[in-house]
Amino acid sequence: MAAPTAYSLIATDLDGTLLRGDDTLSDRSRAALARVAEAGARHLVVTGRPAPRVRPLLDELGGAGLAVCGQGAQLYDAAADRLLWSVTLDRELAETALGKIEAEVGLLYAAVDQDGVDGLTLIEPGYVMPHPTLPAVRVHRRDDLWTEPISKVLLRHPSLSDDELASAARGVVGSLATVTMSGPGTVELQPCGVTKATGLALAAAHLGLTPAATIAFGDMPNDIPMFDWAARGVAMANAHPELKAVADEVTLSNEDDGIAVVLERLFPSRTDRSRESGEPRGPRQPSESPRPHQPHQPHQLRQSYQPYRPNQPHQSYQ
DSSP states (O other): OOOSSSOSEEEEOIIIIISOTTSOOOHHHHHHHHHHHHTTOEEEEEOSSOHHHHHHHHHHHTOOSEEEEGGGTEEEETTTTEEEEEEOBOHHHHHHHHHHHHHHHOOOEEEEEESSTTOOEEEOTTOOOSSTTSOOEEOSSGGGGGSSOEEEEEEEOSSSOHHHHHHHHHHHHGGGOEEEEEETTEEEEESTTOOHHHHHHHHHHHHTOOGGGEEEEESSGGGHHHHHHSSEEEEOTTSOHHHHHHOSEEOOOGGGTHHHHHHHHHSOOHHHHHHHHHSOOOOOOOOBOOOOOOOOOOOOOOTTSOOOOTTOTTEEOO
16 A cells, blocks of 8 residues: 555654653554554664664564664664674774874773674773663773674763764764764764665665655754655754754654654544544644655765765675
8 A cells, every 4th residue: 555645764763763761662653653554654763773772672663674773884674683784883993083082082981882683782991871771791991892893983071062072073083984973972983974874775775765755753963864865854852953953844852752743644544534524624733843845856965974885895794
């Protein structure tokens, strides 16, 4: 059954977007995603979390399809529990980038996400996980972070804000890595040129879908490339100002079912359609100032988010 709107692919971030602060999915959001599935459209999780930290959530969602993980560095097949595609961050480059940032801002605390479906999150002494519910293994010294292939490095500074740390890192890292800010206390280094748009484009191609058929939801600057790629970008009310500035629409917060509000509008139930055709329509509670949908135009990616080049040597297929 064809989707009743222009959108056949619904791409959602997790933390601060689809999930509530306690890492749960509300009944209303679950019902809205069920409408999407009933209409024949696809829901795709696009998250900074690595595949092992996404698997339990996909099980809860009943998802047996694809998920974009690790800020776009992993394309995960939940049904087969394997990575269809992954890109690792060169560990020597990561160490070099970390040293350059510390030379600029002083001592940092670091963690890494190991590559693979069973990869661990390793944290060095002093690093505090921004999501206390996510499992992590503390190592004795920084050198222990580099023992296995990694998908990204997570950084924290004892006094700088996330915006200050991300800005300083971008100023000195150059082409060694891509710097992203994906949540409170979460500044990250990932393979150069790899963003959420990288993984989203790969997943969409795998599904036979296009940017023009995609609507994306997010809350942080790491979602900007995804908004650039998709036909429409919807920021949460709790989103970072940088993302709100480029969004086509601002919905309610993740705690107030902001995604569900938009999906209920785009994918009305049979009851809603009957009311619209036969009864006066009462006032709806929309997200803020939805802009009329515009036909998709290819976006120029912002300079700080370089498009991924498939022939880069750090690419690997699994």
